[in-house]
Amino acid sequence: MxxxxxxxxxxxxxxxxxxxxxxxxVIRESLSNSYDANASNIEIEIKSREMGSDIIIDDDGDGxxxxxxxxxxxxxxxxxxxxxxxxxxxxKIFYKSDEIVVNTVHDGTNLRAVMxxxxxxxxxxVLPEYEVTETPVSxxxxxxxIRIHNFRSGQGFDPESLTYNKIEHYLKWKTIAGSTxxxxxxxxxxMDITVRLGDEIDDSYPEVETKNRxxxxxxxxxxxxxxxxxAERMCKHYGPTEVExxxxxxxxxxxxxxxxxxxxxRNELPTYGKHSAQFGVWLAKDHIKVERLNEAIxxxxxxxxxxxxxxxxxxxxxxNRETIRNKSSPVFQALKEATxxxxxxxxxxxxFKEYLEIRREAEIKRRARNRRASLKLRRERxxxxxxxxxxxxxxxxxxxxxxxxxxxxxQISVEDYEPDSDVHAIARQNGKLRNAAVHCSLTNHFNEExxxxxxxLIICWDHGDPVVLxxxxxxxxxGEDIEIDLxxxxxxxxxxxxxxxxxxxxxxxxxxxxxxxxxDD
Amino acid sequence: xxxxxxxxxxIGDSVIETPNLFPVVNxxxxxxENSVYGGGIHRTVKEFMIGADRIxxxxxxxxxxxxxxxxxxxxTDYNVSKERYADYVYEPxxxxxxxxxxxxxxxxxxxxxxxxxxxxxxxxxxxxDIDQAKVFEIQKRMGGDIIVNLDHPITPSxxxxxxxxxxRKTGKNIEIFLDLSxxxxxxxxxxxxxxxxxxxxxxxxxxxxxxxxxxxxSSFDGIALGSLVPMKDNRxxxxxxxxxxxxxxxxWGFDKLPLHVLGISSxxxxxxxxxxxxxxxxxxxxxxxINGGYFLSLMETVxxxxxxxxxxxxxxxxxxxxxxxxxxxxxxxxxxxGPVAMHNLIIQxxxxxxxxxxxxSGDSSSLVEYIEGTVAQDKPTRESAHRVVNHSLGGYFx
Ligand SMILES: [Zn+2]
Numbered sequence: 001m002x003x004x005x006x007x008x009x010x011x012x013x014x015x016x017x018x019x020x021x022x023x024x025x026v027i028r029e030s031l032s033n034s035y036d037a038n039a040s041n042i043e044i045e046i047k048s049r050e051m052g053s054d055i056i057i058d059d060d061g062d063g064x065x066x067x068x069x070x071x072x073x074x075x076x077x078x079x080x081x082x083x084x085x086x087x088x089x090x091x092k093i094f095y096k097s098d099e100i101v102v103n104t105v106h107d108g109t110n111l112r113a114v115m116x117x118x119x120x121x122x123x124x125x126v127l128p129e130y131e132v133t134e135t136p137v138s139x140x141x142x143x144x145x146i147r148i149h150n151f152r153s154g155q156g157f158d159p160e161s162l163t164y165n166k167i168e169h170y171l172k173w174k175t176i177a178g179s180t181x182x183x184x185x186x187x188x189x190x191m192d193i194t195v196r197l198g199d200e201i202d203d204s205y206p207e208v209e210t211k212n213r214x215x216x217x218x219x220x221x222x223x224x225x226x227x228x229x230x231a232e233r234m235c236k237h238y239g240p241t242e243v244e245x246x247x248x249x250x251x252x253x254x255x256x257x258x259x260x261x262x263x264x265x266r267n268e269l270p271t272y273g274k275h276s277a278q279f280g281v282w283l284a285k286d287h288i289k290v291e292r293l294n295e296a297i298x299x300x301x302x303x304x305x306x307x308x309x310x311x312x313x314x315x316x317x318x319x320n321r322e323t324i325r326n327k328s329s330p331v332f333q334a335l336k337e338a339t340x341x342x343x344x345x346x347x348x349x350x351x352f353k354e355y356l357e358i359r360r361e362a363e364i365k366r367r368a369r370n371r372r373a374s375l376k377l378r379r380e381r382x383x384x385x386x387x388x389x390x391x392x393x394x395x396x397x398x399x400x401x402x403x404x405x406x407x408x409x410x411q412i413s414v415e416d417y418e419p420d421s422d423v424h425a426i427a428r429q430n431g432k433l434r435n436a437a438v439h440c441s442l443t444n445h446f447n448e449e450x451x452x453x454x455x456x457l458i459i460c461w462d463h464g465d466p467v468v469l470x471x472x473x474x475x476x477x478x479g480e481d482i483e484i485d486l487x488x489x490x491x492x493x494x495x496x497x498x499x500x501x502x503x504x505x506x507x508x509x510x511x512x513x514x515x516x517x518x519x520d521d
Numbered sequence: 522x523x524x525x526x527x528x529x530x531x532i533g534d535s536v537i538e539t540p541n542l543f544p545v546v547n548x549x550x551x552x553x554e555n556s557v558y559g560g561g562i563h564r565t566v567k568e569f570m571i572g573a574d575r576i577x578x579x580x581x582x583x584x585x586x587x588x589x590x591x592x593x594x595x596x597t598d599y600n601v602s603k604e605r606y607a608d609y610v611y612e613p614x615x616x617x618x619x620x621x622x623x624x625x626x627x628x629x630x631x632x633x634x635x636x637x638x639x640x641x642x643x644x645x646x647x648x649x650d651i652d653q654a655k656v657f658e659i660q661k662r663m664g665g666d667i668i669v670n671l672d673h674p675i676t677p678s679x680x681x682x683x684x685x686x687x688x689r690k691t692g693k694n695i696e697i698f699l700d701l702s703x704x705x706x707x708x709x710x711x712x713x714x715x716x717x718x719x720x721x722x723x724x725x726x727x728x729x730x731x732x733x734x735x736x737x738x739s740s741f742d743g744i745a746l747g748s749l750v751p752m753k754d755n756r757x758x759x760x761x762x763x764x765x766x767x768x769x770x771x772x773w774g775f776d777k778l779p780l781h782v783l784g785i786s787s788x789x790x791x792x793x794x795x796x797x798x799x800x801x802x803x804x805x806x807x808x809x810x811i812n813g814g815y816f817l818s819l820m821e822t823v824x825x826x827x828x829x830x831x832x833x834x835x836x837x838x839x840x841x842x843x844x845x846x847x848x849x850x851x852x853x854x855x856x857x858x859g860p861v862a863m864h865n866l867i868i869q870x871x872x873x874x875x876x877x878x879x880x881x882s883g884d885s886s887s888l889v890e891y892i893e894g895t896v897a898q899d900k901p902t903r904e905s906a907h908r909v910v911n912h913s914l915g916g917y918f919x
Contacts, residue, residue, distance in 0.1 A: 236918070238918060298904070341897070341903070344897075344903050344904055344907050345907045345910075345911070345917045345918075346917075346918070347904070347907070348904055348907035348908040348910075348911050349911055349916065349917065349918050350911055350912065350916070351918065
């Protein structure tokens with residue numbers, strides 16, 4: 001007995017439609033379909049509705065005949081061979097709605113198809129049907145109009161969160177409107193794309209209009225020294241370049257195009273989402289960007305300066321076009337290596353190195369300016385006389401040196417200083433070497449969780465908060481008892497054979513500062 | 522073509538094509554005439570060089586020894602007696618019966634690199650003090666076609682003062698060397714030391730206290746850039762040094778002289794050719810063979826036990842006799858590696874020939890293509906390769 005595995009058609013539709021969440025994905029699919037139908041004009045309208053959104057897509061393309069219409073609604077029998085949509089899954093996104101109405105004119109015939117409650121029916125495990133009516137029309141008419149009623153956006157994709165700004169950037173980044181194909185082919189046909197949003201969504205513009213081409217900011221190879229950041233608008237184009245990459249089993253072709261540039265240049269590109277998440281190296285199919293491959297740029301070059309699109313028709317996409325499926329294939333490996341190879345050439349371009357150098361110099365000069373500003377403040381503080389309190393270890397030691405002869409009991413000279421080690425200094429007192437920890441406040445020793453091992457002396461500006469110290473006495477420190485005698489300036493640490501550590505708080509020996517000298521400029 | 526150049530180097534009656542790679546050959550290894558003055562791998566290499574009976578009397582190998590590098594220090598390394606030393610320097614190498622089939626150019630290094638690691642050239646075994654005069658005498662008696670002054674190489678950890686001190690010692694030697702070698706018929710190369718422009722400039726400034734720049738320019742026939750061995754695996758530092766060397770030589774008026782880079786592994790050769798270096802010496806063909814390494818190309822090495830000799834058409838791999846040796850069926854176990862070294866050398870010489878032809882073609886894209894297919898395929902070297910193409914061969918994006 002032979003048995004064939006069964007396919008549950010309803011579940012198939014449900015699953016595919018569920019892959020799509022964002023109403024913007026409807027736009028992406030529609031633009032690709034219209035492009036495949038040779039449309040030169042496409043208008044999209046989105047309105048917010050109680051349960052989701054109404055979406056109308058209108059193009060002047062070749063229209064559909066009855067068989068095309070069937071594939072539009074069917075699953076897995078796309079008639080398209082050289083098209084952008086993936087196996088015809090894209091249009092199934094429309095099933096996530098309350099009604100689909102298609103009007104399409106092809107060869108003097110208007111076909112109207114209506115499908116009611118597709119989403120409700122699928123969820124009730126019923127395959128939704130559609131009704132087709134045929135009417136003759138004048139040959140002047142052309143194109144397809146699709147109306148989706150109450151498209152169910154996923155959670156977090158409320159149509160009201162859409163703005164013209166967001167849509168425009170999405171178009172340029174994620175759809176054929178941001179295609180780089182025109183840099184490689186002469187015959188890529190141009191499309192005018194218009195999107196209108198209901199006023200309840202965004203009334204800041206009447207519409208957005210764009211073409212199906214991504215353009216780079218103009219080149220500017222020279223720095224602009226009239227600016228504080230001369231490299232900021234620098235920009236160089238790299239490509240378009242066609243690269244063949246061999247792998248075990250074949251050869252694939254890469255179309256690489258890109259630019260390197262400063263912030264001002266990059267800001268001229270449309271962006272989508274977080275600005276910094278947009279740059280780097282994009283892998284693309286059909287010249288539409290899919291996923292980034294920033295590791296293609298070696299680590300000492302910040303990917304942020306780069307914007308590259310690497311198109312390869314041999315990458316395979318997930319149904320929702322968001323990720324690449326064949327990453328473990330040899331063809332992907334070859335693509336990756338060839339991309340790295342190409343970008344290493346860019347990173348070794350003397351122009352790029354010079355650009356980095358100009359940026360670096362501007363950054364150093366900016367830091368120097370900030371230093372000057374803070375230096376001015378510091379000098380003012382010294383002059384005003386309240387600069388007495390050290391703010392780091394070195395200043396504590398400077399205070400020690402300054403006050404040595406005047407006020408301190410016995411000379412203490414610092415012979416060795418390693419601020420990053422646990423015992424910061426080796427001091428000489430009355431001819432003997434002593435291991436010293438140096439702190440602004442005694443409490444810092446505890447905050448930094450330093451041990452008292454090998455420490456004979458703590459040189460500090462003051463004790464810090466006595467309550468904090470008392471808590472350590474109460475609870476112990478690093479698992480051992482500790483006793484601190486602030487009157488006698490000493491501490492005992494450890495349960496058996498406790499260590500004795502002397503404390504030298506400089507503030508106790510020094511009178512409040514008065515201006516000693518006035519700096520003259 | 523860019524900075525890369527191809528030409529002919531004429532020394533006396535010998536003419537060699539550049540860029541060229543000089544294999545290191547140890548003429549005297551403590552042996553006697555019967556063993557071609559050597560043992561082990563050195564002996565077999567020389568047997569190939571002269572087409573000895575033991576390797577089948579084949580003279581097809583001579584052309585791979587059109588120029589060789591050897592050093593005065595090869596005498597001092599083998600505990601030879603005073604008598605044997607006297608024999609070694611009794612007549613020039615090429616006039617010796619046993620080496621008569623060999624007529625390549627001999628670059629005879631001073632052995633100054635022995636001063637690194639605080640070693641010295643020690644002639645005590647044959648009761649000789651080694652100084653500039655002695656080194657020159659040995660160079661002359663051995664019949665070097667290209668000779669260099671006795672130099673004091675630097676290391677990356679040297680302080681500025683140490684480097685100047687070494688430059689002064691070298692400067693003194695140069696003064697003596699030029700005096701003594703005034704009538705010498707071979708070519709004289711000046712050693713240059715430094716890792717960047719300023720270091721080389723300081724070196725030249727220091728030695729011109731002893732010999733004027735004018736005199737240096739008129740007396741020396743070439744420049745030998747030294748001290749790079751300790752950084753031979755740091756490609757980007759190596760390339761920095763050679764790029765800067767070019768600039769220094771230009772600024773000091775030495776840029777017409779041929780440039781030799783001392784002791785650099787063969788893998789960097791295509792890049793250094795692109796930067797304008799004319800000749801190299803390398804012992805990697807030997808070193809690798811000693812470790813059982815069999816070259817598949819400039820970039821790829823396998824163990825000789827895994828090598829498929831059918832895939833190589835060189836005279837070594839084409840000889841059944843030599844194949845048996847490489848498989849371990851040799852008169853002595855150590856004979857096994859000699860043919861491997863010879864094969865390695867052939868691979869290197871063929872590559873340099875390939876590079877030379879591409880430079881000669883005058884079409885920089887041909888050399889770029891070569892670099893892309895070899896050095897740039899090696900990940901650690903890729904950036905350097907792309908940098909060199911951008912720096913010296915017209916670049917990718919001009
Ligand atoms: Zn071979």
